[in-house]
Amino acid sequence: KAGVTQTPRYLIKTRGQQVTLSCSPISGHRSVSWYQQTPGQGLQFLFEYFSETQRNKGNFPGRFSGRQFSNSRSEMNVSTLELGDSALYLCASYRTGNTDTQYFGPGTRLTVL
Amino acid sequence: AQSVTQLGSHVSVSEGALVLLRCNYSSSVPPYLFWYVQYPNQGLQLLLKYTSAATLVKGINGFEAEFKKSETSFHLTKPSAHMSDAAEYFCAVKDQAGTALIFGKGTTLSVSS
Numbered sequence: 252k253a254g255v256t257q258t259p260r261y262l263i264k265t266r267g268q269q270v271t272l273s274c275s276p277i278s279g280h281r282s283v284s285w286y287q288q289t290p291g292q293g294l295q296f297l298f299e300y301f302s303e304t305q306r307n308k309g310n311f312p313g314r315f316s317g318r319q320f321s322n323s324r325s326e327m328n329v330s331t332l333e334l335g336d337s338a339l340y341l342c343a344s345y346r347t348g349n350t351d352t353q354y355f356g357p358g359t360r361l362t363v364l
Numbered sequence: 365a366q367s368v369t370q371l372g373s374h375v376s377v378s379e380g381a382l383v384l385l386r387c388n389y390s391s392s393v394p395p396y397l398f399w400y401v402q403y404p405n406q407g408l409q410l411l412l413k414y415t416s417a418a419t420l421v422k423g424i425n426g427f428e429a430e431f432k433k434s435e436t437s438f439h440l441t442k443p444s445a446h447m448s449d450a451a452e453y454f455c456a457v458k459d460q461a462g463t464a465l466i467f468g469k470g471t472t473l474s475v476s477s
Contacts, residue, residue: 282463307464354410
């Protein structure tokens with residue numbers, strides 16, 4: 252069974268640009284969560300989606316947004332990039348009703364110059 | 365609010381020695397606790413989880429953790445370290461409001477021969 256895939260793996264952008272990251276969950280998983288990992292702040296929850304609906308959101312500015320499609324694939328978007336947005340963005344998927352076992356993808360490394 | 369604190373950002377052991385990574389939690393409700401491992405340039409892999417069943421939890425790769433309510437601790441141990449255990453380890457608690465994971469700052473484990 253294929254794991255969680257994230258594309259692209261690496262991305263370089265400049266301040267002010269916007270970026271879209273993609274996450275494909277494990278087959279059969281309908282829930283997806285996103286996390287940001289930085290050396291300073293560590294791992295922080297961004298948002299969670301289930302059946303195309305955002306169920307939970309972390310404490311991030313409105314520049315961070317996401318969505319989920321009918322096939323459970325999810326995207327997150329960051330607009331007006333800032334230097335501080337440089338981070339590893341991780342996606343996790345899990346089965347409905349089994350939220351205790353979340354499977355993480357390899358992440359997308361975003362560098363903002 | 366729930367939180368976890370990992371004591372020691374860096375732990376060094378010799379191959380074959382005991383591994384002990386410390387995690388203390390704060391929670392007003394019975395917590396769901398997790399240990400994840402992250403290898404360089406990879407996502408997070410679940411080592412083990414505590415979900416209010418047995419207090420001694422066995423995970424993958426020979427790791428185990430003991431939930432101690434009186435000490436609000438969930439330390440991770442492995443009797444004999446292997447070179448392949450060198451990685452970053454994260455303790456996490458599930459947010460009581462939903463499915464988000466709240467992570468500690470992480471502990472980097474180094475194993476020397």
